[in-house]
Amino acid sequence: MKCLKTTHCVPLDVILEILVWLPVKSALRFKCVSKEWYNLINTPFFAKLQLNKSLKPDSRHNRILLCNANRSISIVDDIYDPLKWIKLNWPKDTVTGEDIICIVGSCNGLVCFKVIRQNWPNDNTKFYYKARCFLICNPTTRTFKSILPCSETKWTNNFISYGFGYDSEHDDYKIVGTRSRWRVDDGERHVFIYSLKTDLWSSPTPLTLVSTERRCLTIIQRPAILVNDMLHYLVSFVTQGPINEYKIARFDVVYEKWRDDLRLPVKVNGHVRVGELDGRLYLHVGEYGIESSEIWMMEEYGSWKKMFHLPKEVYKILPIALSKDGSHRLFIRDYYNYSPRLFWYDQRDNTRTSSFTLNTLLPGNGGSFKLCIASLVAIPGCSLTKLQQLEDGA
Incomplete structure (x- = not known):
């Protein structure tokens, strides 16, 4: 230099x-x-x-743990000592009391949120959720940008699964929306993509799936999980006959096309969830009628290894992070007596440490968590108004 x-x-x-x-x-x-x-x-x-x-x-x-609840964001700077939380509030003209805010994904210190609102049809028979806008935020610098959804009304309802990723080839961040249920041969456009660099939505073609034998696909977990420039969707699909099978569908954020599906390392007969831990894909599987569950991790991309055996309540556990000192400790959120709490679980001696409840942050058992890194990445066209710090909480 x-x-x-x-x-x-x-x-x-x-x-x-x-x-x-x-x-x-x-x-x-x-x-x-x-x-x-x-x-x-x-x-x-x-x-x-x-x-x-x-x-x-x-x-x-330090890795930042972000908690999204009640139209505000709470963050803690160190997950090894998660005692002092900082609460940030969205400006009043950004979200309202009628809005629900969901985390879409996080990448390079930026976090994408979806702002949705309940809508009732004229006959008042059944309400549905409609995406009002998206918010891309850097919680470290307190900056954010509001993005309108795709202009086609059928792409704003709750039957769309979204993901957020980074295009390393073009230094661009993208929001990818895809239908939660669709047929391969129905002639419809199944993917819309927002580019932060161009500030535009588009629908690239063709976007047919690699697995041509698949007739009907249903995304059973939202939002998409970003690993290795790919958005991963846990899906069930029908091949021949009425029996559903599970796979992981992959969408390439850089080249904007579907790649070959990933097979699961075990047969699913109960609860299953796909997630990301420190840049690696994980699979959380538990059988019906059995309280214990397993976590499989990708050692190398496409190669699975069973890493954790968790002894309690399959449905209420959400892995958040691995410890930096090895693969023995897992940072977990669960519910105890209907109160959300966080703790480190050590598989070597089956112990829990640093457990504390989160009633202050998550009243009503709501809210969601996302682990991200602190960064100074700028958001093009961000708002001049920043998120405001409200108070510190334990």
Whole structure:
């Protein structure tokens, strides 16, 4: 790197190399040191360098746990010491009391939310959910952007599954919407994609599935899970006859096309869920009538290995993170006496540590969690109004 301007006899490129190793909150504080430091930390170049450091497996940068509930966001900076939560509130003109906010996905420190509202038909027979807008937010910098849904009305209801991912080829972030149930040969467009770079929705063609023998597909878990530039959908489908089977359908965010399905490592006879832990796909499986459950992890992409055997309540457990010191500890959310709580589970001695309830954050057992990293990634066209910190909570 060519030597940049100096500050107090220290070359700025040396200062840059030091600053990118700092946690994001520390880098933000150092913006007030000088005009040169302020301009340096605000550049997309610095944000990418810092992001690359954070994404390394041995990175010591803290992971942020984000809790979405009651039209506000609560975040904690360190999941190893999750005691002090910071609550952020959306501006009043962004969401209202009639809105429900759901997490679509997270990537490179950006989090995508879907804002939905209940709608009643004229005959008052059955309500449905309608996507009012999307919000892409950086909870570290408190910035966000509001995005209108696809203009076609049939693509705004609750029969659409959404995913959020990063296109590394074009340095672009995308929202991908696909039908929750469709036939391969019905001639309809099944995917719409929003590009943050162009600020437009589009429907690329062709988007036929690789598995041509599939006649009818149903996405049974939403939203999509992002791993390796692919959005993963747990689906059931009919091949020959009435028997449904499970697979993981994959949509390539970069090339905007379906890839070959992934097979599950075990036969499903009960509860099944697909998720992501520290950049790897996991499968959570439990049999009907049996309280224990298993978690399978991908060692290499496409290769499964059974990693955890969980002894209690299959349906109420949600894995959130793996410990950085190995694969023995798992950060989990569950419910105890109808109260949500978080704890570390150690498989070696079957113990739970640092367990605490979340009634303050999640009244009424609602809310959802997402693990993300702290980053300085900027959002093009973001609102001038930022999320406001309300209060600290334990």
